[in-house]
Amino acid sequence: MSEAPLLEATDVSVRFALRRRAFAAVDGVSLAIAQGETLGLVGESGSGKSTLGRALLRLVPLASGRVRFAEHDVGALDPATLRALRRRMQMVFQDASAALNPRMTVLDLVAEGLDIHQLARGPERAARVRALLAQVGVDEGALPAYPHELSGGQRQRVGIARALAVEPSLLVCDEPTSALDASVRAQVLNLLVDLREQRRLTMLFITHDLGVVRHISDRVAVMYLGRIFEEAPTEALFEAPRHPYTRALLASAPVPDPTQRKAFVAPKGEAASALDPPSGCAFHPRCPDAVERCARERPALVRIGARGAACHLHGAA
Numbered sequence: 001m002s003e004a005p006l007l008e009a010t011d012v013s014v015r016f017a018l019r020r021r022a023f024a025a026v027d028g029v030s031l032a033i034a035q036g037e038t039l040g041l042v043g044e045s046g047s048g049k050s051t052l053g054r055a056l057l058r059l060v061p062l063a064s065g066r067v068r069f070a071e072h073d074v075g076a077l078d079p080a081t082l083r084a085l086r087r088r089m090q091m092v093f094q095d096a097s098a099a100l101n102p103r104m105t106v107l108d109l110v111a112e113g114l115d116i117h118q119l120a121r122g123p124e125r126a127a128r129v130r131a132l133l134a135q136v137g138v139d140e141g142a143l144p145a146y147p148h149e150l151s152g153g154q155r156q157r158v159g160i161a162r163a164l165a166v167e168p169s170l171l172v173c174d175e176p177t178s179a180l181d182a183s184v185r186a187q188v189l190n191l192l193v194d195l196r197e198q199r200r201l202t203m204l205f206i207t208h209d210l211g212v213v214r215h216i217s218d219r220v221a222v223m224y225l226g227r228i229f230e231e232a233p234t235e236a237l238f239e240a241p242r243h244p245y246t247r248a249l250l251a252s253a254p255v256p257d258p259t260q261r262k263a264f265v266a267p268k269g270e271a272a273s274a275l276d277p278p279s280g281c282a283f284h285p286r287c288p289d290a291v292e293r294c295a296r297e298r299p300a301l302v303r304i305g306a307r308g309a310a311c312h313l314h315g316a317a
Contacts, residue, residue: 003034003035004046004071004303005032005035006032006033006034006035006069006070006112006169006170006202007032007056007067007068007069007089007170007204008032008033008067008068009029009030009031009032009052009055009056009065009066009067009068010030010065010067010068010117011028011029011030011064011065011066011108012026012028012029012030012052012055012056012062012064012065012066012067013021013027013028013029013062013063013064013065013226014026014051014052014055014060014061014062014063015063017117017316018275020035020217021275023274023275024053024063024226024274024277025048025226025274026048026049026052026055026226027048027226027227027229028065028067029052029065029223029226029228030228030301031046031221031228031231033170033202033203033204034202035169035200035202036200036201036202037202037203037218037219038196038202038203038204038205038216038218038219039055039203039204039205039217039218039219039220039221040205040206040207040213040214040217040219040220040221040234041157041204041205041206041207041220041221041223042207042208042210042213042221042222042223042249043208043222043223043224043249044208044224044271045208046247046271046274047223047224047225047226047271048223048225048226048227048274049174049206049208049223050094050174050175050206052223053091053172053174053204053206054091054174055067055171056069056074056089056204057086057089057091057172058074058075058077058082058299059091061093061184062075066124066175069085069088069089069170070085070088070169072085072100074241080099081115083105083116085166086118086166087113087117087166087167087170088168088169088170089169089170089172090113090163090164090166090168090170090171090172091163091171091172091173091174092156092159092160092163092171092172092173092174092176092181093159093174093176094174094176094178095179096147096152096155096156096158096159096179097147097148097152097155099159100147100155100158100159100162101147102146102147102148103146104146104147105143105144105145105146106129106133106138106142106143106144106145106146106147106150106158107126107129107144109147109158109162110129110132110133110158110162110165111125111126111128111129111165112162112165113165113166113219114128114129114165114166115160117166119165119166126143128141128165128268129161129165129225130143132161132164132165133158133161135195135198136157136158136161136162136164136191136195137157137187137191138154138157138158138161138162142154142158149182151300152179152180152181153180153184153187153188156176156179156180156184156188157188157191158246160176160191160192160195162186164195164199167199167241168201169201169202170202170203170204171196171201171202171203171204172203172204172206173192173203173204173205173206174206175207175208176188176192176205176217177189177209177212178207178208178209178263182212185212189212189215189216192205192216193215193216196216203216205217208276210238210249210250210253211253213234214234214238217234218233218299219231219232219233219234219306220232220233220234220237222237222243222245222246222249223243224271224282224283225271225272225274225277225282225283227282227301227302228308228310229243229245229246229283229301229309229310229311230242230243230246230307230308230309230310230311231301231303231307231308231309232306232308233307236306236307238250242309242311242314243283243291243309243310243311243314244283244287244288244311244314245283245287248286251311271286272285278295279295279296279298280293280294280295280296280297280298281294281295281297281298281299281310281312282298282311289313289314291312291313293312294312294313295298297312299311299312
């Protein structure tokens with residue numbers, strides 16, 4: 001990248017305690033997102049994608065590592081400075097029903113950021129909320145409504161408007177379409193694409209849907225058991241994946257044409273648990289290409305040019 005990335009994570013780890021045992025939900029992740037770029041983050045459920053997204057915004061504490069946003073060390077900021085910086089980095093959550101306060105109207109939900117950061121008052125406040133709702137495709141008649149009175153698609157659009165109200169530079173989207181039916185999912189996805197272009201947003205788009213990530217992302221990072229296993233420009237990753245886990249994800253994705261033969265073989269077995277991770281490469285018990293070295297030595301993510309892979313056999317291919 002010719003310019004410094006807007007967001008950069010270096011060796012980030014997040015640990016939680018469960019049943020008196022500590023485990024790494026995110027384990028030594030490094031990544032960077034350039035201004036105006038969309039990075040897709042994919043992987044199976046439980047791979048640590050959502051935890052990483054929250055850690056980048058300091059919504060969960062880091063066990064180790066560093067996050068820099070616009071030249072600020074996010075982990076070192078005092079509460080007042082962090083609060084001011086949060087104007088520039090916002091999140092759209094998967095479950096809008098849980099993310100929106102059920103006791104607040106749409107008007108107050110969308111205006112909450114304006115109130116916190118003292119960006120608008122009185123008639124200007126209401127006018128800005130109306131403009132935001134219009135931009136995300138929600139009729140202003142919804143202003144006095146409560147979240148339970150809206151459809152799932154409307155609630156997600158209100159969540160997007162709420163995140164955009166403070167005019168962020170970075171939008172972290174955590175599975176924003178997974179709880180929606182197919183037709184509404186396409187509408188919300190297209191809305192996010194349009195908003196990204198109109199507002200020149202930088203995005204981290206977290207999803208398990210490979211079709212969605214191919215549509216919206218400039219680059220893709222593949223995550224498994226808390227680590228990045230592969231990173232590449234979107235089309236390069238889909239056309240020529242290097243890591244066996246990436247190939248397995250592509251093999252598991254549904255194909256619209258039932259007569260079309262899949263290029264890759266789906267993985268065997270179930271995903272490992274972060275409470276009891278395998279030795280060496282975490283994917284080796286399910287990997288068709290695994291050799292003895294994979295069981296004893298964890299591969300580093302080796303980056304060559306625009307691509308990177310954490311694989312003893314395929315990392316430098």
